Amino acid sequence: MPRHERDVRLATSTVIFALEPGVTPEGAERSASDRTSLWIPLVRRLREPGEGRWALPGGWLGAGEALDRAAARTLEETTGVTPRYLEQLYTFGDPDRSPDERVVSVVYWALVRPEETTGAIDDPNVRWFDADDLPDLAFDHNAIVEYALGRLRTKLGYSQIAHAFLGETFTIAELREVYETVLRVHLDPANFRRTVEASGALVETGEVRTGTRHRPPKLYRPAGPTDVGSAGPFRVPIAPHLRKSPS
Amino acid sequence: MPRHERDVRLATSTVIFALEPGVTPEGAERSASDRTSLWIPLVRRLREPGEGRWALPGGWLGAGEALDRAAARTLEETTGVTPRYLEQLYTFGDPDRSPDERVVSVVYWALVRPEETTGAIDDPNVRWFDADDLPDLAFDHNAIVEYALGRLRTKLGYSQIAHAFLGETFTIAELREVYETVLRVHLDPANFRRTVEASGALVETGEVRTGTRHRPPKLYRPAGPTDVGSAGPFRVPIAPHLRKSPS
DNA sequence: TCAAAAGTGTTGTACCTACACCCATGA
DNA sequence: TCATGGGTGTAGGTACAACACTTTTGA
Numbered sequence: 001m002p003r004h005e006r007d008v009r010l011a012t013s014t015v016i017f018a019l020e021p022g023v024t025p026e027g028a029e030r031s032a033s034d035r036t037s038l039w040i041p042l043v044r045r046l047r048e049p050g051e052g053r054w055a056l057p058g059g060w061l062g063a064g065e066a067l068d069r070a071a072a073r074t075l076e077e078t079t080g081v082t083p084r085y086l087e088q089l090y091t092f093g094d095p096d097r098s099p100d101e102r103v104v105s106v107v108y109w110a111l112v113r114p115e116e117t118t119g120a121i122d123d124p125n126v127r128w129f130d131a132d133d134l135p136d137l138a139f140d141h142n143a144i145v146e147y148a149l150g151r152l153r154t155k156l157g158y159s160q161i162a163h164a165f166l167g168e169t170f171t172i173a174e175l176r177e178v179y180e181t182v183l184r185v186h187l188d189p190a191n192f193r194r195t196v197e198a199s200g201a202l203v204e205t206g207e208v209r210t211g212t213r214h215r216p217p218k219l220y221r222p223a224g225p226t227d228v229g230s231a232g233p234f235r236v237p238i239a240p241h242l243r244k245s246p247s
Numbered sequence: 248m249p250r251h252e253r254d255v256r257l258a259t260s261t262v263i264f265a266l267e268p269g270v271t272p273e274g275a276e277r278s279a280s281d282r283t284s285l286w287i288p289l290v291r292r293l294r295e296p297g298e299g300r301w302a303l304p305g306g307w308l309g310a311g312e313a314l315d316r317a318a319a320r321t322l323e324e325t326t327g328v329t330p331r332y333l334e335q336l337y338t339f340g341d342p343d344r345s346p347d348e349r350v351v352s353v354v355y356w357a358l359v360r361p362e363e364t365t366g367a368i369d370d371p372n373v374r375w376f377d378a379d380d381l382p383d384l385a386f387d388h389n390a391i392v393e394y395a396l397g398r399l400r401t402k403l404g405y406s407q408i409a410h411a412f413l414g415e416t417f418t419i420a421e422l423r424e425v426y427e428t429v430l431r432v433h434l435d436p437a438n439f440r441r442t443v444e445a446s447g448a449l450v451e452t453g454e455v456r457t458g459t460r461h462r463p464p465k466l467y468r469p470a471g472p473t474d475v476g477s478a479g480p481f482r483v484p485i486a487p488h489l490r491k492s493p494s
Numbered sequence: 495t496c497a498a499a500a501g502t503g504t505t506g507t508a509c510c511t512a513c514a515c516c517c518a519t520g521a
Numbered sequence: 522t523c524a525t526g527g528g529t530g531t532a533g534g535t536a537c538a539a540c541a542c543t544t545t546t547g548a
Binding site: 171172173189190193194212213214215216217218 | 524525526527528529530
């Protein structure tokens with residue numbers, strides 16, 4: 001029986017997902033082929049180990065601090081982002097994942113709305129990356145993001161978390177775009193509308209969104225108290241050949 | 248910003264599930280109404296906090312020890328059970344979940360086959376309980392078991408973990424009994440058979456189980472390398488009104 | 495030959511995909 | 522008036538629940 005580990009340090013990290021409209025970073029021009037995509041913010045490590053590499057935002061657990069509070073706090077301190085959805089993902093604790101000392105990281109994942117990212121810290125050491133095109137990250141963070149992506153895609157299928165990407169009210173087309181972007185599929189607008197409407201997950205606001213160059217779409221609001229993340233009653237209408245089971 | 252927590256101790260605990268044939272504990276006689284049920288081993292706490300209460304088996308993380316290794320080791324030490332399926336469940340770390348010191352517990356859940364429980368330690372301080380009828384446990388362990396039960400029931404629906412409850416080969420009726428016991432539903436034998444057979448998750452062994460008082464059922468073996476826990480291609484045929492989404 | 499569970503056949507229904515078509519607006 | 526996406530209608534197909542029925546053994 002090994003001696004007890006007393007020198008372990010506990011940290012929290014967070015994988016933050018946001019939807020960015022079809023723009024390439026650094027303000028490049030938009031083209032017609034630009035599609036909305038999934039972005040995650042990373043912070044540059046300023047000290048060893050992994051100095052100079054990009055890493056998930058995070059930090060040490062505070063004394064007497066709950067795990068989810070630590071995740072929210074370190075996230076806000078490093079990136080200025082305050083997510084509306086935050087959930088524990090997994091705890092990574094392999095003995096050699098950090099070279100010098102034993103670090104166990106409780107990793108969270110978060111979803112933010114576009115508005116919530118505007119308060120983000122403007123710092124060259126904080127940068128947003130396309131979730132499907134990341135550089136080599138510090139530690140085991142590439143694997144962590146991969147795992148979080150899988151969880152996001154899975155959970156989208158049986159819960160209401162898609163709402164967390166959107167504002168107070170939204171159109172069904174906007175909701176559909178969340179699914180299409182995250183799952184990387186094309187959904188039939190007619191069938192998606194019917195499925196979502198029949199689920200009872202949305203209620204009409206009576207308003208419409210104007211300013212488009214076509215028929216103004218109705219605005220909806222999530223039904224029930226804003227319990228994003230809770231069970232959702234509808235199955236996403238995705239192409240049958242993609243409806244395989246998650247791991 | 249709170250000072251960093253350096254006095255935190257890391258522990259692992261495990262919720263172990265096993266199927267017990269329709270017997271009540273303490274060797275009570277079997278009646279026709281006895282059904283297979285879900286059982287969990289617990290250990291009695293021999294010191295404060297929570298002395299005398301029943302608790303999940305577990306222990307401290309060893310120096311240089313991976314989290315899953317710690318879970319398997321402490322499990323074996325306290326109960327003598329070596330599960331064939333072990334997966335991380337959740338990390339519980341509320342500051343006040345243990346009175347004296349700050350303890351963060353990485354909780355695992357495990358499935359064992361009947362044979363694997365025979366090596367279990369025979370000790371008055373280790374006892375098996377019906378998963379749906381537990382006493383008041385130490386710490387937040389009642390909530391943890393509840394959470395694990397939900398995860399087990401959910402995961403049964405989209406993976407192959409049911410096999411982990413069974414031996415090398417089994418009949419389709421035995422597999423169905425796993426689903427019926429864990430999900431607490433009745434499944435149509437004919438439809439269950441077709442669904443499972445069509446999924447390709449099982450292959451016939453060519454053998455049959457004899458000794459029954461009826462037509463001898465075919466024996467099957469899981470298809471593919473024993474990757475229990477990996478994605479399963481079939482949906483469990485359960486009653487529609489029960490096929491609600493998980494959380 | 496009887497009981498009991500294994501295993502097969504069949505039918506109705508609910509849902510879902512695909513796609514045609516109408517609607518309401520901005521330009 | 523045209524282009525564009527919002528929104529509705531509908532036919533065909535697939536999957537599955539329900540249940541009748543046949544099969545094969547032990548007693």
